[in-house]
Amino acid sequence: MRSYFDYVDKKLGLSKDVSLNTRVSEASFNEGANEWVLNTDEKGQYRAKFIVLCTGFASKPYQPEIKGLETFNGVASHTALWPQEGVDFTNKRVGVIGTGASGIQVAQEASKVASHVTVFQRTPNMYLPMGQETYSKADNVAMKNELPDRFKRRAETFGGFDMDLIPTSGLDVSDEEREQTFERLWAAGGFSFWLGNFHDIFSNETVNRAAYDFWLKKTRARIKDPILAEKLAPLEPPHPYGVKRPSLEQWYFDIFNQDNATLVSLLDESINEIVPEGIVTTKGTHNFDIIAFATGFDAVTGGLTSINIVGTDGTTLKEKWAQGVRSHLGLATTSFPNMLVSYGPQAPTGFCNGPSSAEYQGECVIETLLHMRDNMYSKFDVASEAENHWRSHVMELAAATLFPKADSWYMGANIPGKPKEMLMYPGGLPAYLNEFRECVTNGFRGFEFSK
Numbered sequence: 001m002r003s004y005f006d007y008v009d010k011k012l013g014l015s016k017d018v019s020l021n022t023r024v025s026e027a028s029f030n031e032g033a034n035e036w037v038l039n040t041d042e043k044g045q046y047r048a049k050f051i052v053l054c055t056g057f058a059s060k061p062y063q064p065e066i067k068g069l070e071t072f073n074g075v076a077s078h079t080a081l082w083p084q085e086g087v088d089f090t091n092k093r094v095g096v097i098g099t100g101a102s103g104i105q106v107a108q109e110a111s112k113v114a115s116h117v118t119v120f121q122r123t124p125n126m127y128l129p130m131g132q133e134t135y136s137k138a139d140n141v142a143m144k145n146e147l148p149d150r151f152k153r154r155a156e157t158f159g160g161f162d163m164d165l166i167p168t169s170g171l172d173v174s175d176e177e178r179e180q181t182f183e184r185l186w187a188a189g190g191f192s193f194w195l196g197n198f199h200d201i202f203s204n205e206t207v208n209r210a211a212y213d214f215w216l217k218k219t220r221a222r223i224k225d226p227i228l229a230e231k232l233a234p235l236e237p238p239h240p241y242g243v244k245r246p247s248l249e250q251w252y253f254d255i256f257n258q259d260n261a262t263l264v265s266l267l268d269e270s271i272n273e274i275v276p277e278g279i280v281t282t283k284g285t286h287n288f289d290i291i292a293f294a295t296g297f298d299a300v301t302g303g304l305t306s307i308n309i310v311g312t313d314g315t316t317l318k319e320k321w322a323q324g325v326r327s328h329l330g331l332a333t334t335s336f337p338n339m340l341v342s343y344g345p346q347a348p349t350g351f352c353n354g355p356s357s358a359e360y361q362g363e364c365v366i367e368t369l370l371h372m373r374d375n376m377y378s379k380f381d382v383a384s385e386a387e388n389h390w391r392s393h394v395m396e397l398a399a400a401t402l403f404p405k406a407d408s409w410y411m412g413a414n415i416p417g418k419p420k421e422m423l424m425y426p427g428g429l430p431a432y433l434n435e436f437r438e439c440v441t442n443g444f445r446g447f448e449f450s451k
């Protein structure tokens with residue numbers, strides 16, 4: 001990845017415009033000069049006519065407060081703050097807290113060499129087989145030929161991928177056809193059994209349950225011990241299938257068929273504290289050399305609200321959004337003039353292939369800035385009715401789905417005290433881009449420009 005980033009940088013000459021290792025701590029708008037003043041921790045003050053916040057959806061790690069963490073004798077790290085030189089698991093006793101994408105990657109890798117891996121699971125994740133393949137040179141050439149078409153298709157699909165949800169309802173096909181479809185999607189691997197499934201998998205309980213039962217059948221076939229099977233893949237789902245992000249696994253279920261891996265369900269025993277030797281639960285002490293906190297992020301809004309951004313009415317973004325997110329198209333928010341957001345809340349973001357979401361929304365940002373330049377505007381703000389309307393629209397779309405039935409980061413529900421609300425735009429990338437196009441053709445409806 002790093003050599004690819006270097007290549008892109010050289011090709012496009014980006015780094016001359018980038019100040020690395022610079023944390024923006026504060027931002028406030030100077031109304032007299034119509035410009036933002038940014039304070040950084042390391043490199044002093046910057047002034048800018050516009051700010052575009054591209055802080056990503058997972059840049060603020062969340063680590064639960066557990067008593068005694070500082071007393072631990074071994075290595076303890078959040079996965080997002082992992083030591084750059086790596087951590088050697090060889091012959092070590094490894095504890096992993098969390099079973100999302102990060103947790104299972106740590107568990108899978110550690111299980112190859114660790115003396116023991118113990119995974120602490122709060123909610124079973126509905127993992128899908130990643131389906132890694134090794135491509136030959138000829139495969140690569142063939143794929144490169146397909147790239148222009150595949151890239152183009154991204155804007156036409158719900159999740160910004162080159163596959164899409166099936167337009168037919170999962171109820172309008174025979175049981176046999178549904179099963180065949182599920183088999184085909186399963187064999188395709190990756191997210192196919194999620195974002196390539198029947199479109200009403202996210203809104204119809206019956207279709208959703210059929211998908212869960214199929215997942216259960218495939219998954220349970222890989223787990224030998226029936227007690228373990230019930231923990232990893234319970235007969236009754238903890239929440240509807242796919243409304244929490246399914247992680248992609250390679251050999252995760254198989255590690256528990258080895259002697260050196262244990263799954264601790266936090267439904268059976270909960271964590272009391274950390275001591276120098278390891279983790280104390282309600283059932284005893286688990287001794288560790290390494291503890292990985294794979295406990296996720298204050299997702300989507302956390303990267304934005306951790307900067308002290310002060311709006312024109314003196315309210316910070318954090319204060320404003322403590323009552324729930326309000327934005328116009330996920331791009332801008334009232335009283336924060338000349339500030340645009342990409343890949344943040346109330347946009348396709350977490351329901352979308354990341355690069356597609358960032359690139360297409362990036363184009364919306366550029367179009368807005370060009371509109372200002374072409375009309376010689378020096379300031380924009382957002383009408384409060386526009387952000388209230390967009391919020392209601394997002395909430396209405398969400399209410400018609402099964403997403404609110406899970407305590408996921410999509411819903412802000414993984415962080416204690418954060419309002420539980422849909423943080424994504426649940427209408428899919430094409431509908432989102434249509435909404436933006438409608439805004440533009442109606443004179444950038446909702447934006448208020450001034451010279």
Ligand code: NA7
Pocket residue numbers: 058064079097098099100101102103120121122123245266294295296297407409414
């Ligand atoms: P995720 O997917 O948010 O996973 C975090 C995991 O940590 C999840 O299994 C949580 O359980 C668990 N968690 C969080 N707090 C606790 C506490 N207090 N005790 C035990 N377990 C806890 O983060 P990842 O880093 O794996 O992946 C982030 C995204 O990156 C991913 O979705 C992809 O888009 C890429 P829960 O399920 O909430 O019960």
